[in-house]
Amino acid sequence: MKYLDEYRDPELAGKLFDEIRETGKHHWTMMEVCGGQTHSIIRNGIDQLLPDTVELIHGPGCPVCVTPLETIDRALAIASSPDVIFCSFGDMLRVPGSEKDLFRVKSEGGDVRIVYSPLDALKVAGENPEKEVVFFGIGFETTAPANAMAVFQAKQLEIANFSMLVSHVLVPPALEAIMSSPSSRVQAFLAAGHVCSVMGYWQYEPLVEKYRVPIVITGFEPLDVLEGIRRVVVQLEEGRAEVENAYERAVLREGNLPAQRMLKDVFTVCERTWRGIGSIANSGWELSDKYREFDAAHRFTVTDIKTQESPLCRSGEVLQGLIKPNQCQAFGTVCTPRKPLGATMVSNEGACAAYYRYGRFAEVESANT
Amino acid sequence: MCLGIPGKITEVYDQQGIAMGKIDFDGIQKEVCLAYLPDIEVGDYAIVHVGFAITKLDEQAAQETLDLFREIGSLEEELGD
Numbered sequence A: 001m002k003y004l005d006e007y008r009d010p011e012l013a014g015k016l017f018d019e020i021r022e023t024g025k026h027h028w029t030m031m032e033v034c035g036g037q038t039h040s041i042i043r044n045g046i047d048q049l050l051p052d053t054v055e056l057i058h059g060p061g062c063p064v065c066v067t068p069l070e071t072i073d074r075a076l077a078i079a080s081s082p083d084v085i086f087c088s089f090g091d092m093l094r095v096p097g098s099e100k101d102l103f104r105v106k107s108e109g110g111d112v113r114i115v116y117s118p119l120d121a122l123k124v125a126g127e128n129p130e131k132e133v134v135f136f137g138i139g140f141e142t143t144a145p146a147n148a149m150a151v152f153q154a155k156q157l158e159i160a161n162f163s164m165l166v167s168h169v170l171v172p173p174a175l176e177a178i179m180s181s182p183s184s185r186v187q188a189f190l191a192a193g194h195v196c197s198v199m200g201y202w203q204y205e206p207l208v209e210k211y212r213v214p215i216v217i218t219g220f221e222p223l224d225v226l227e228g229i230r231r232v233v234v235q236l237e238e239g240r241a242e243v244e245n246a247y248e249r250a251v252l253r254e255g256n257l258p259a260q261r262m263l264k265d266v267f268t269v270c271e272r273t274w275r276g277i278g279s280i281a282n283s284g285w286e287l288s289d290k291y292r293e294f295d296a297a298h299r300f301t302v303t304d305i306k307t308q309e310s311p312l313c314r315s316g317e318v319l320q321g322l323i324k325p326n327q328c329q330a331f332g333t334v335c336t337p338r339k340p341l342g343a344t345m346v347s348n349e350g351a352c353a354a355y356y357r358y359g360r361f362a363e364v365e366s367a368n369t
Numbered sequence B: 001m002c003l004g005i006p007g008k009i010t011e012v013y014d015q016q017g018i019a020m021g022k023i024d025f026d027g028i029q030k031e032v033c034l035a036y037l038p039d040i041e042v043g044d045y046a047i048v049h050v051g052f053a054i055t056k057l058d059e060q061a062a063q064e065t066l067d068l069f070r071e072i073g074s075l076e077e078e079l080g081d
């Protein structure tokens, strides 16, 4: 159990908890769709300190976790090829493919490198003209402008030995898929602040109207999350469903326009499979025709990929908020961050990894006893 | 990888036609791409994600976030140092 004095501003946190308790007369279920928020909620015990009337379910907010298994297997095959330098963000290296992960490929002699920015991968390509340099371009809308710039630069500077394995995912179509699922219990969303820093939040307005579901944009620091929850509860109690920006210091309604222009040039919308969830129409970005020559999926023909998920892993249900990680039989026993069975156990932003890291081995009976 | 971290711009320059700069995250220096914030100047604060400044931030808000990251020890982790 966490205590309020672990908060940086315990007094303000306490006030927010009180307000949430006093405002919430009914039981409400809301989903956060940002791995940073999930991490923050579990780390700070927000879910345990909230009154019983507020239930948080953890959505598919971690891009590492939803990158499709087939794409991971493809990445593993490309990274294992001779004369390839495979560059990736660090948290992709432990994501389990059907048979192994990128760390294994590296230990078997593959040239796999962790980079901080996609521009670093472009630099590697410039320095190694005799090699094919492939960057694993994953992420939500927040990461997409960076990946787009690397491809744009590669074209401008004619860096022909650079390519990108693109598996971008988009938040609004995923929210729509969750809302239209008959098993959904979600009554409101906390939307990811930095996705909105790039894209703005006008895209959420039609969703709010169609599904009568409040969407509050917020950051991932504990006080931001609490303020987001408070505003959601107020809306639900008043019977309102609106898009509300609780992260004004970093988000404008229209988002970052220069970034959006670049995204429009480099990417086109496509159907995308989300690991554990399935295919969602219009929920991804792939390289546009103009940049197709930099698409690693076209440059490297990888055949006979036979994907095989661990039969024990229930990350699909975790990602859709149908079960909590510690309700999975494998949780903490055969599945740990060191030996993950599913992608949600890999990244700190994955729900299973957050539960493991902060010792959530059993469901807590009640937060207020 | 998904977090965005605030930092202070200490240098702005052009590199092969792209606006780049140096950014200070509470003592840790990094290169940052500034192409998506064309109006940004030295001394401004921005949220940086995988080496790209994506949005401006006022100074006080930025400092509070940095303090918090220090406390929970995720600054180095996020920057890959």
Ligand code: SF4
Residues within 6 Å of the ligand: A312, A313, A314, A315, A316, A318, A325, A328, A329, A330, A331, A332, A335, A336, A340, A341, A342, A343, A344, A345, A352
């Ligand atoms: S605990 Fe492991 S096996 Fe269970 S759902 Fe999470 S990632 Fe999958």
